[in-house]
Amino acid sequence: MVREGKLSWLTHDLTHRGVTAWLLTVLLTGFYLVLYYTEVFTSVARAIGLDSKWTFYGLVYTSAIVVGGIFVLRKYRHNRYQVVRTSVVMFVQAVFAFSIPAILKFFHQPEYYFSYFWPLKFDDFVPGTIFHLPLVYILYSFLGSLLLVPVLGIFFGKRWYCSWVCGCGGLANTAGDPLRHLTSKSSAAWKFEKIAIHTVLTVCVALTALLFVTWGVGNRAPALARFTSGFQTFYAFLVVAMLSGVVGAGLYPIGGTRIWCRNFCPMAALLGLVQKFGRFRITVKDNMCISCGLCSKYCEMGIDVRSYAQANQSFTRASCVGCGLCAEVCPRGVLRLENVRRRHPQELALVQISPARGGSRVAI
């Protein structure tokens, strides 16, 4: 039941797909389209002394994370995991994703984002781009993407990146926090997620391979070069501009905060696979779940956490970004994020388990 009062009506409407939520969606998607395809924000940027519309966008984005983050820090101040995690994600955004690139640019150095890696930051792996950078950047990009990301993923799960470092997760977990419950929990949405995200990953890997081949072949195959360049433009338009920007952030008030991360991000797909083989899991306390459903409701990745909790089944889902909100909202303290040495094979099973105790399994 909605609390009485005009302000309560507004917050409810904004966070429950009401009229104002749709209006906000139109505004947000419009903002992205204007940003990508017009120069309106170039003049805005100049007016406030910034060099480009992208720096302006970075400033807006970082401000959203910082302001939203302050609210989140207050809201979850009793939960130290949330306090530490939110502080880190705010810090990384403000320093690594905004200040350092801006400073580098000011000193006419390459504008490099140290908090992004392949396959999310695709450009850093394009031979034509990366090999023009100083060796330090090349090493950072390759070792970071191919070694640091998966190794940390094995030890801590994908959360070390997706909810501690990444800017997409940063926005979702700060300014987007009041909208986190909107992500669909249906099994149909889960099916879509699995197909969509692995398709993007496959396309992304194929494109990367193609870029290396094209670079290796050099000028000998102009047709291949044309094809690869077309492919890259297509990927940049569909995946980077549309899915991560317009759809991913624009639809926050309607589809929740992790549309991009859950369904399309190739980095999340890759880390999800790593996570399945790593140490991270959500531990479920035996027979304490009351099936209230707060965990599922507030899961931004659309995981039906309750289905595991009520079946007394600790689990590792590829999509889980380890934000820890399921554990936070649980009124009976049933859930805990853990990095464990050994996991039971059943935790990796994709089959749902019947609510009946004692492991009687039903394919639902």
Next chain:
Amino acid sequence: MRYVIIGNGVAGTTAALTLRAREPEAEITMISGESDYFFSRTALMYAYMDRMTLRDLEPHERKVFAKQRIDLVRDWVVDLDATERTLRLKSGKTIAYERLLLATGSLGTRLDWPGLQSAKEGVVHFVTLDDLAQCERVTPSTSEAVVVGGGLIGVELVECLAFHGKKVTYLVRSPWYWPGALAMEESEIITEHIRRHGVDLRGTEEVDEVLLGADGRVRGVRAKSGAEFGCQMLGIAIGVSPAVDWLRTVKTPPKIERGIRVSPSFETSLPAVWAAGDCAEFAQDGEWVVEQIWYSAKRQGELAARAMLGDRVRYEPPIFYNSAKFFEIEYTSTGSIGKPPEGSRTFFCRIPGKEASVRIVEQNGAVVGVNMLGARWDHTFFERWITERRSMDYVVNHLREAQFDVEFARVEIAAVEASYKQWRSPVSS
């Protein structure tokens, strides 16, 4: 085989899914008058506080029931004929069964306070979907509310009303909040916490009379102490009772006392009729008891289904445990709590800087109960230690293993250990 289950709560639904898992061909029908689909009653408060929709309370996707071929009937059962093995529904339909499970749950306990019978508006309970609808209907026309009953449902209703900005008076019969589960020290922490949320919590107050306005709406309650508390909404949360009254007047009633009397394998006094969950009353250590907790209903539902399938089942309730949340303070309890048993000794310590405490009760050299406030603990460790009859020393030394708090927020066990040392041998320090 044709199975019919009355009640689609956690006991009934768990039983239905257990039956299906074992008997792919059986016909399974589940009847409920309250709701179309199984929902989590324990989460009613979150619907009331706008944190979830009613649909969110449903623990399974709706299509699960079609897929599992569990026929759902929305109706009230009005008659049971165990000789013909039929049920008559309120709509007039008749349903035949071969094996029947009664899983009708419980309802908010009602007492016959003067004035209560004539109240037309403003009296609410907080157990069923209907109760929630009542609460939501009278909320807008309420500015002051009184909640009676010092248990979990009471504090949940209080939290909801406080959320909606009502001036809440919370009347508790005992000198301190929830003496059934909390000792005075823990209760003080909780009481202080509840009061900090603007709730006027009063101990040693018992309702004498419900006061009504000319229109039949509640206008207050008078306590036995003589004090009067004005309100437009009176929440009664003095416990729950098995929802079995309708069964007393059917053609062939099973044996009923407080609840439906069942054997250790959940058989009622009627042939081919079992009962499980909140509505069932069974013998434990020579006493008849009713278990009214979510997990016990779940456990009973599964075991009753297995009994109906022909398994040899002998139900023995495990070591008692429970958990709760009082506004923000979490609580975990295992074993014998409440009144300490004779000859026992109790270690209690408040964790510095937190609304948290640790209580361990030992009897004859073995720990028998643990009561924890303000931090998260894995009760399965406590269960094991109690079963293994571990000493208090052992439990304190291994307390670390049972911690279940979020990362970076583990309670400082060192403080507990230091306090324990001091308590055990105050001279040496």
